[in-house]
Every structure is written in structure tokens, then in C-alpha cells.
Amino acid sequence: MLGVLRRKVACQGAHAWGLEQGLRVIASRALSSSAKETMTVRDALNSALDEEMSADPKVFVMGEEVGEYQGAYKITKGLLNKYGPERVLDTPITEAGFAGIGVGAAYYGLKPVIEFMTFNFSMQAIDHIINSAAKSNYMSSGQISVPIVFRGPNGAAAGVGAQHSQCYAAWFGACPGLKVLTPYSSEDARGLLKAAIRDPDPVVFLENELLYGESFPVSAEVLDSSFCLPIGKAKIEREGKDVTITAFSKMVGYALQAADILAKEGFSAEVINLRSIRPLDRAAINASVRKTNRLVTVEEGFPQHGVGAEICASVLEDSFEYLDAAVERISGADVPMPYAANLERMAVPQVEDIVRAAKRTCYRSTALAATA
Amino acid sequence: MGSWLARSRNIQYLLKRNICFFDKTHSLLHANSSYKTLPPYETPHGFCASVLSFRRSESTMAGKQAQADDDDGNQSIEFPGGRVGFTTEMDFISEVTDKRVPCYRLLDDDGFLISGTTFEQPDRETAARMYESMLSLQIMDTIFYEAQRQGRLSFYLTSTGEEAINIATAAALSPDDIILPQYREPGILLWRGFSMEEFASQCFGTKDGRGKGRQMPVHYGSNSHNFFTVSSPIATQLPQAAGVAYSLKMDGKEACAVAFTGDGGTSEGDFHAGMNFAAVMEAPVLFICRNNGWAISTPISQQFRSDGVVVKGQAYGIRSIRVDGNDALAVYSAIRAAREMVVREQKPVLVEALTYRVGHHSTSDDSTKYRSVSEIEQWRSTGNPMTRFRNWVLANGWWTDEHETELRGTIRKQVLKAIQVAEKTHKPPLEDLFSDVYDKTPSNLQEQEKSLRETINKYKQDFPADVPL
Numbered sequence: 147m148l149g150v151l152r153r154k155v156a157c158q159g160a161h162a163w164g165l166e167q168g169l170r171v172i173a174s175r176a177l178s179s180s181a182k183e184t185m186t187v188r189d190a191l192n193s194a195l196d197e198e199m200s201a202d203p204k205v206f207v208m209g210e211e212v213g214e215y216q217g218a219y220k221i222t223k224g225l226l227n228k229y230g231p232e233r234v235l236d237t238p239i240t241e242a243g244f245a246g247i248g249v250g251a252a253y254y255g256l257k258p259v260i261e262f263m264t265f266n267f268s269m270q271a272i273d274h275i276i277n278s279a280a281k282s283n284y285m286s287s288g289q290i291s292v293p294i295v296f297r298g299p300n301g302a303a304a305g306v307g308a309q310h311s312q313c314y315a316a317w318f319g320a321c322p323g324l325k326v327l328t329p330y331s332s333e334d335a336r337g338l339l340k341a342a343i344r345d346p347d348p349v350v351f352l353e354n355e356l357l358y359g360e361s362f363p364v365s366a367e368v369l370d371s372s373f374c375l376p377i378g379k380a381k382i383e384r385e386g387k388d389v390t391i392t393a394f395s396k397m398v399g400y401a402l403q404a405a406d407i408l409a410k411e412g413f414s415a416e417v418i419n420l421r422s423i424r425p426l427d428r429a430a431i432n433a434s435v436r437k438t439n440r441l442v443t444v445e446e447g448f449p450q451h452g453v454g455a456e457i458c459a460s461v462l463e464d465s466f467e468y469l470d471a472a473v474e475r476i477s478g479a480d481v482p483m484p485y486a487a488n489l490e491r492m493a494v495p496q497v498e499d500i501v502r503a504a505k506r507t508c509y510r511s512t513a514l515a516a517t518a
Numbered sequence: 519m520g521s522w523l524a525r526s527r528n529i530q531y532l533l534k535r536n537i538c539f540f541d542k543t544h545s546l547l548h549a550n551s552s553y554k555t556l557p558p559y560e561t562p563h564g565f566c567a568s569v570l571s572f573r574r575s576e577s578t579m580a581g582k583q584a585q586a587d588d589d590d591g592n593q594s595i596e597f598p599g600g601r602v603g604f605t606t607e608m609d610f611i612s613e614v615t616d617k618r619v620p621c622y623r624l625l626d627d628d629g630f631l632i633s634g635t636t637f638e639q640p641d642r643e644t645a646a647r648m649y650e651s652m653l654s655l656q657i658m659d660t661i662f663y664e665a666q667r668q669g670r671l672s673f674y675l676t677s678t679g680e681e682a683i684n685i686a687t688a689a690a691l692s693p694d695d696i697i698l699p700q701y702r703e704p705g706i707l708l709w710r711g712f713s714m715e716e717f718a719s720q721c722f723g724t725k726d727g728r729g730k731g732r733q734m735p736v737h738y739g740s741n742s743h744n745f746f747t748v749s750s751p752i753a754t755q756l757p758q759a760a761g762v763a764y765s766l767k768m769d770g771k772e773a774c775a776v777a778f779t780g781d782g783g784t785s786e787g788d789f790h791a792g793m794n795f796a797a798v799m800e801a802p803v804l805f806i807c808r809n810n811g812w813a814i815s816t817p818i819s820q821q822f823r824s825d826g827v828v829v830k831g832q833a834y835g836i837r838s839i840r841v842d843g844n845d846a847l848a849v850y851s852a853i854r855a856a857r858e859m860v861v862r863e864q865k866p867v868l869v870e871a872l873t874y875r876v877g878h879h880s881t882s883d884d885s886t887k888y889r890s891v892s893e894i895e896q897w898r899s900t901g902n903p904m905t906r907f908r909n910w911v912l913a914n915g916w917w918t919d920e921h922e923t924e925l926r927g928t929i930r931k932q933v934l935k936a937i938q939v940a941e942k943t944h945k946p947p948l949e950d951l952f953s954d955v956y957d958k959t960p961s962n963l964q965e966q967e968k969s970l971r972e973t974i975n976k977y978k979q980d981f982p983a984d985v986p987l
Contacts, residue, residue: 232768238798243757243791247799250761250775253746254696256768258761277751278758286739286747287730288954322955346957378960425960 183369188358190332191221194339195259197371199229202257205343206233208244209261209298218263219299219358245271245296249278252294252348259343262298265314265352279348280323292348297339300328300352301395301446302494308482313447315394318350319423319456325349325377326423328394332362334421337375345377352423354396380427382434386416389440389504392431392457394420397444397495404500415504423453431457432465439470440507444500449477474503618825621872622852623842627901629909637851640689642916648689648846649911652681652904653922654929655705658714659877661933662721666735666881670941671721673735677702679876682846682903683808685709687776690853694773695804696762697745698755701736702808703778710743714932718940725986730954731946753783756792756805760866763801767864774802774860782813784827793834796866803866804856805836808843810875815888831868843871844903847910873903947986948974 185193199205206229211218213226213236226234237244241262248258262268268275275296282290302311318326325347329335335353342349367373383398384405393401398419405415416434420427435441441461443454454475461473479493594603624635640648659676666674677684684705691697697706704717719727721735728740739747746762749755759777766773783789784807796803807827811818824830831838837859841852849871856867874897878885885894911917948971952963959967974981 235799238791238794240757240787240791240794242787243795246754246757246788246791247761247764247795250698250755250758250763251765252761253758254762254765256761256765273751273754274757278749278754282747282749283956284954285732285737285749286741286954287728287732287950289728289739289741290747291957325956425962428962 182363182365184361185332185336185364185369186359186361187329187332187335187353188219188221190335190362190364191339191353191358192223192225194336194343195222195225196228198340198343199225199233201371202343203233204255205257205259206235206251207259207261208235208237208248210237210239210244210263212236212261217261219355221353221358222261241267241271242274245274246278248294248296249274249282249292252279252292253282253290257293257295257343259295259297262296264303264310264355265298265300266310266312268296268298268314275318275324275348275350276321280321282323283347284323291346293346295339295342295345295349295351297342297351297353299355299358301354302478302483302490303355305485305487305490306483307485311483313352313445313478314350315352315423315445316447316452316456318352319426319453320451321424323348324424326352327377328352328420328423330357330383330395330398330419330421332364333368334375334381334419336364336368337373338377338421340374341377344374349377352395357396357399360399375421378422378425378427380421380430381419382416382430383419384415384417386414387438388414389442389507390416390418390431390434390438391442391444391500391504392418392420392454393444394423394453395446397446400495400497401444401500403497404504407497407501408504411505413504413508420453426456426460428460428464432461435461435465436468439468440504441469442474442476442500442503442507444476444495446478446494449475449480452477471507474507476500476503613823615825619828619840621840621842622848623845624847624851625845625906625910627906629906630913631847631910637847638854639847640850642914644689645911645914646916648685648850649907649917650925651685651688651705651709652846652907653925655681655684655708656904657926657929658704658708658717658933661930661937662717662735663877663881665937670937671735671881673881674721675701675736675880676877677705679874679897679903680808680810680843681705682849682907683806683843683871683873686846686849687806687853690850691776691857692773693744694771695744695857696766696773696775698759698762698775698777699745699748700752700755700778700780700783700808701748701750702780704736704738707738707740707743707745710745712738712740712743712745714936715939716740718933718936719943722937722940722943723945724940724943725946725950726940726943730950732950732954753779753786753788753792755779756783756786756788757795758792759803759805760792760796760799760801763796763803763866764799767800767802772861774804774857776804776806776857778806778808780813781807781809781811781818781821781827782816783807784830785821793830793836793866793868797835800865802860802864804853804860805866805868806853807868807870808873809870810843810873812875812879812885812889814879814883815885817889826870826872828868828870836866836868838868838870840870840872843873844901844906846903846907944986945984 195207207222207225212222213231213234216223222234245260248260251258279292279294282292301313315326315328318324325345327338327342327349329338339351342351383402391401401417405417408415416438418431418434443457445453454477458473458475476495476499478495481493483493484490594601624632624637626632655677659678662671662674663676665671680702684703688706688709693710716727720729720738723731737748739745756777756779759775763775766775779789793805809827813821826840828838828840839852842848852869856869860867876894876898908917949967952967953959955963971987974987
């Protein structure tokens with residue numbers, strides 16, 4: 147499917163759908179201030195891009211299929227029509243090329259938003275992201291800042307195999323010089339993308355393909371064009387007192403479902419939506435663990451050197467005496483993602499895995515094999 | 519001819535005649551490119567070579583004439599990119615041409631002006647300054663290299679043999695042009711006013727200068743001189759230059775981005791991406807390739823099989839020229855012309871400067887291990903860029919040997935002093951370990967710095983005494 151998407155398809159007569167949607171939302175807001183609006187993550191991202199491009203002429207979008215095709219996942223729909231080909235650039239197929247060009251443009255002072263069709267392809271550009279974008283401010287002793295945003299879907303979709311399913315949060319999260327964000331809801335998507343574009347440092351913005359179509363309620367504040375979320379602050383999605391569950395991106399939804407199931411069985415789980423992998427909100431995580439005394443970390447990516455490993459280390463260092471049980475890490479299987487549906491299901495965390503892990507932290511008295 | 523008659527009987531063929539005037543006249547319109555003269559061909563029936571065979575003529579197999587004869591000239595297809603004519607001759611474009619693309623030069627091997635040439639010559643002041651800068655660069659390289667050998671510096675790399683490229687290019691550009699170097703172009707900084715003290719500060723990683731001790735030696739960078747900080751990975755600056763150029767274009771500035779690479783750098787994927795993109799985006803980048811024959815120990819023959827780098831320009835739709843990199847006058851002239859094209863037409867141009875890396879790749883290399891000493895010596899003497907340019911300025915009465923001797927002495931003293939001072943200057947303070955990772959130092963780094971200070975104060979004996987806190 148992605149092979150089809152990568153072929154450039156001329157799309158005539160596209161209209162600024164994102165803008166219309168925004169207008170409709172604002173209009174209905176005026177009529178009834180108490181009605182809860184909902185917005186898909188896709189629209190949230192689109193409207194955030196639209197508003198930031200409108201506010202700052204230095205912001206421009208670049209990537210494969212972002213213009214005429216309206217975006218491989220329609221995140222950039224309508225932008226070409228509204229801002230023209232100078233600010234929405236369709237590129238030849240070269241991640242190294244357009245990442246490099248984006249970095250160069252950022253060096254000079256523009257604010258590129260570079261889209262990778264999936265972060266799996268960002269590996270072809272990783273030298274530019276790490277050696278150039280992340281390190282330039284430091285190496286040039288502050289002379290060259292790189293206000294660039296690299297965004298795109300990250301992690302597993304459905305049935306796309308090993309080279310389209312890896313989660314890169316841990317890899318990018320390891321690099322000083324980068325900021326790494328992982329939105330979950332539409333509010334996250336809008337607020338964090340705006341923050342990322344406005345930030346003078348290079349930001350890796352990890353979205354999730356399966357979340358694009360999901361709708362979330364958004365308040366009037368979120369819909370305002372000046373809305374912005376702070377980078378480096380996690381969100382307590384659900385308060386609880388028995389066990390802390392940390393998650394990011396799609397896994398937040400799973401963690402919330404697990405919390406519902408646990409609640410029915412008498413466990414009160416606190417779900418933390420990390421929102422920011424680097425900087426990691428260690429304060430929030432530790433504060434929560436000091437309250438609940440138990441921790442389950444959840445991520446889609448590979449277990450070794452994952453985000454969960456860093457969270458474990460942080461909690462051990464800062465809140466050791468508060469732990470009443472060993473930390474549980476739920477992660478993807480330590481294999482390249484298989485394609486067959488049954489195998490794929492076995493390779494990614496499921497809600498039941500989270501539920502069982504949470505229960506284990508609550509009952510646990512003997513060492514168990516580290517399987518979910 | 520018989521086949522032509524048979525074809526002409528075909529009514530359809532006559533109706534679909536496509537008269538395009540891509541004949542010899544058309545080829546002359548591209549006179550400012552470095553195409554060699556097209557082989558003469560007949561056009562007996564007034565039809566012309568198609569665009570395809572016009573481009574092919576450069577690499578046509580020996581002896582093939584009558585381009586007009588081997589394709590219909592009538593039937594063609596409007597293909598994305600332009601009309602393509604058809605041919606019934608199965609002709610492969612040769613992988614090599616009989617004649618290599620010629621190299622533009624103005625001074626002969628001994629530095630005498632080749633007669634009959636017209637060129638934009640630098641005035642007396644500029645020429646004298648050029649030679650003086652080449653001298654400074656050479657002396658600076660020699661002394662810094664020696665300092666590394668003596669263990670006073672960790673690393674250094676010289677531009678020996680490439681002084682003309684360094685200085686003549688710098689002189690031909692405008693100070694507003696933004697340089698994205700590889701790493702063998704410190705002469706540009708020198709020309710733009712970077713002092714010996716600043717070079718030394720960077721190499722020794724002192725608290726002075728702007729480097730804050732962040733980078734290894736020769737990785738200079740200076741915003742105020744429009745010289746982007748040197749980055750070690752090869753060729754990454756090429757697509758970045760296209761980005762910078764695009765930004766300049768959006769700003770409507772009368773300046774261009776100038777990206778350097780060596781012969782080895784053209785093998786990187788980024789070379790392809792940078793060139794292709796600059797052409798597609800019509801970004802004002804001047805790509806300068808210093809083809810100096812060696813990429814550490816890899817000779818040209820193992821780097822690519824094309825006729826050098828200049829022929830690659832056309833593959834991307836980029837105008838290109840090959841110039842004698844050891845002829846400062848030719849480099850000056852060519853770069854001035856190329857820069858003018860880039861800025862005026864807002865599209866990329868490629869300049870391949872042929873030269874030789876007389877020195878080792880760096881202080882970590884001993885090139886006598888993979889090339890003969892006689893080859894090195896031969897290039898050091900014959901066609902040496904310094905000698906050739908000196909003979910020219912001498913001949914013009916713009917330079918004297920006495921002045922040179924005096925200048926050599928002065929520069930030498932200056933460089934030695936700069937090194938002595940830099941050696942004794944304090945290294946950067948502790949806070950420079952943690953600053954500039956991000957725009958604003960984040961709380962975790964502030965904590966780490968505080969914690970480190972406390973540890974140093976507590977265990978002073980475990981830390982070097984010369985770390986300013």
C-alpha cells in the first residue's frame with residue numbers, strides 16, 4: 147500500500163479542507179459554548195500546521211507527496227493550495243536529500259517542517275538528523291541553531307511488516323540536542339506540534355498512523371490558534387493510587403483501556419501520557435511512583451535500551467525506597483515485526499498484557515519470567 | 519538512403535512530419551557551456567538531429583557521422599521534460615568519450631600568460647593580496663602541521679597544493695556568499711579576515727575565539743564571516759547548501775550558497791541528492807569540487823569511472839566547467855563567471871577544479887604508503903600554484919622577491935606567536951560543557967553541572983588543575 151502512496155499522484159481541485167473544518171468548528175463554538183467539539187488527530191495536525199504557517203512566513207513544509215497529493219496520510223491537505231509551492235515542497239525520493247536541505251534551510255534561518263512518510267525511512271537521513279541537526283548548535287558553540295521539525299508516523303501500523311513498523315522513540319530519545327515528542331490525543335497533536343514549530347531546537351515529532359483517524363474531544367482553548375503545550379511535561383490522563391502506568395502515543399489508549407479493566411477488578415491505575423520522550427518528565431513519573439509505589443512502563447518498541455529502560459533507571463535512582471515491587475516493562479517483541487496477522491498480534495503489546503503486568507506488580511512475591 | 523526513400527512513401531509519415539530545428543545552429547547557442555565542438559554532419563533534406571542525438575553527439579562512437587540520417591526527425595513524442603525524437607539505430611551512449619572535457623586555464627605551467635586569452639583579471643591590489651594570502655595559508659599550514667608532529671596539537675590537515683583554489687575562489691566571491699565547506703578550505707576564512715589567533719584558538723580549543731573548545735582542529739566556523747562550521751561527515755553540506763540557497767532565494771538576497779567537496783565526496787548519496795535538488799528547486803548554489811586525485815588512499819580510478827566530476831553536472835541539468843585548480847588566475851576568472859550565473863539566473867552551477875593533494879590527507883595519514891614520493895614531488899614542483907601565480911604577479915611588477923622574504927618572516931613570526939599564546943591560554947570553563955546543547959540549557963543539564971562542580975570541589979585531587987570552573 148505504501149508503494150502505491152509513494153507514487154506521485156496529481157490531485158486536482160483540492161481545497162483547504164483543514165481550514166474549512168476549523169471554520170466550521172469555530173462557528174459552532176460561537177453558537178453553543180458548552181458543546182464539546184471533537185477533532186481527529188489528522189485535523190489537529192493539519193490545523194496546527196496551517197495556523198503556524200499563517201503566523202510565521204518562515205515556516206514551510208517539505209517531504210514526499212506533501213503537496214499535490216495532499217500528504218501521504220492527508221496531514222498536509224489543503225496547504226499547497228493555500229500557501230503555494232514555495233512553502234509546500236514536494237520532493238524527489240531522497241530522505242537524505244530533503245532532510246539535508248531542511249537542515250541547511252534551518253541553518254540559514256527558515257523553519258522547515260520535514261515530513262518522513264514513516265520514521266522507518268528517516269534512517270536514510272539519520273546522519274542529517276543526528277550529526278547535523280542535533281549537534282550543530284553545540285559544535286558551532288551556539289552560532290548555528292537548527293529550528294527544524296521532523297515529523298511523520300512512527301511505530302507499527304497494521305500489516306506492514308518489519309521495515310515499516312519500528313518505533314524510533316528510544317533511538318532519537320538517546321540523542322542530546324534533539325527534542326522528541328509523542329502526541330496521543332488531538333489536544334496533544336495540536337499543542338505539541340505548535341510548540342515544536344516554535345521551538346528553536348530540532349524536534350523529532352513522532353505521530354502514529356493508526357491514531358490519525360481517531361477523534362478526541364477538544365476544548366475551546368485547544369482550538370484557539372495561540373494554543374501551545376509545554377515541551378517536557380507529561381499529562382496524567384487518569385488519576386489512580388495503586389499502580390502507575392506510563393505510556394506514549396498509541397499505547398496511551400491501550401493503557402487507558404487496561405485501567406478501565408483494572409478498575410472493574412478493584413485496581414486503581416494512574417495512567418501517565420508521557421507526551422515528551424526527550425526531555426522526559428522524570429519529575430511527574432517519580433511523583434506518581436512515590437504515590438502508587440508500583441510501576442508498569444508500556445511501549446511498542448523493542449525492549450532493549452527502550453524508553454521503559456530509561457524510565458526504570460530514573461525511578462530506581464530517584465525513588466528506590468518508594469517501590470514496593472519490581473518495575474514491569476511491557477514492550478514489543480524482540481523481533482523484526484512479522485507480517486502475518488496472528489504473528490503481528492503476538493509481537494505488539496495488547497491491553498491484556500498491560501492488565502496482567504499491573505496485577506503482577508500488585509501481588510508479586512516471586513520472580514516471574516519476563517513475559518507478559 | 520534506400521531506407522529513407524522507403525519511409526518517405528509512407529503517407530502517415532509525411533503527415534506527421536515534425537520540423538524541429540535542432541541542428542548545428544542550436545548547438546552553438548549553448549556556446550557558454552564546455553561542450554567540445556560537435557562533429558560536423560550533413561543535413562541533406564533539411565531535417566535536423568533530434569534532441570536525443572544532439573546530446574549524444576558528444577559521446578558518439580568514433581567515426582559516426584550523418585546524425586540526420588539515422589533518425590526519422592519526423593516522429594517524436596512529447597515526453598515529460600521535452601520532445602524526444604525516435605531513431606531506428608540502436609546506439610548506446612558510450613561510457614567514455616575519446617576526448618576528456620578540456621580544462622580551462624590562463625597561465626601555463628611556469629606561470630606565463632597563455633597568449634590570446636581574454637579574461638577578467640584581478641587588479642593590482644587584489645592580485646597582491648591573493649598572493650600574500652596564499653603565502654599565509656602555506657606558512658600557517660606548515661607550522662601548524664609541525665606543531666602537531668611535535669605533540670602540541672592533536673590533529674591537523676593542510677591544504678598544501680590547493681592554495682589557489684582556496685584563495686582565488688574567496689577573492690572571486692562576495693563576502694555575502696555563504697560558504698559550506700568540506701574541510702580543506704580554511705583559505706576562505708583567511709581571506710575574509712579570520713586571524714591567526716582565531717585559527718590557533720580553534721585548533722587548541724581555548725576559551726578565546728568562538729569555538730568554545732567544541733570541535734577538533736581545523737573544524738572552523740564563523741557566522742560573521744559567512745562560513746558554516748565544518749562538519750566531518752562527507753558531503754552532508756551539499757544538500758544543506760541547496761537548503762541555504764533556497765532560503766537566500768526566498769529572501770531575495772543577491773548572494774549564493776557555495777558548497778565545497780572533494781573528489782571522494784561525489785560518491786556520497788548526499789552529492790546526488792544535493793545536486794539533483796538544487797537543480798529541481800532552482801536554488802542558487804555554486805558547487806565547487808576540488809578534484810585533488812586522492813580521497814585518503816583511494817585514487818580517482820577507484821572513486822568513479824566517469825570523466826571526472828564535471829560530466830556529472832549535465833546528468834542533473836546543471837551547467838558545469840572544468841578549471842585548472844592550480845592556476846589562480848583561471849580559478850578567479852571561472853568562479854567570478856560562475857557566481858554571476860548562479861546569482862543572476864538563480865540556478866546551480868558546478869565547477870570542477872583539477873588539482874593535487876600535495877600533503878597527506880591529515881596528520882593521521884602517511885601518504886607515502888600508497889603513492890610514490892616521486893609523484894608527490896613532481897606535483898610539488900611542476901605546476902605548483904604558488905610558483906605559477908608568483909611568476910605572474912612578478913612579471914606584472916606587482917611583487918618583488920624582497921617583499922616576499924620580508925613577508926614570509928613576518929607571517930612566520932605571527933603564526934608562531936599565535937600558537938605560543940594559544941598553547942598557554944586557558945581551556946574553556948566548565949559551563950561550556952553543558953551550554954548550547956539546546957537553545958536554553960535544560961534543567962537536567964543545569965543539575966548535572968551543579969553536581970559536577972560539587973564533585974570537583976570535593977575531590978579536587980582527582981581532577982586536572984587547569985579546568986576553569
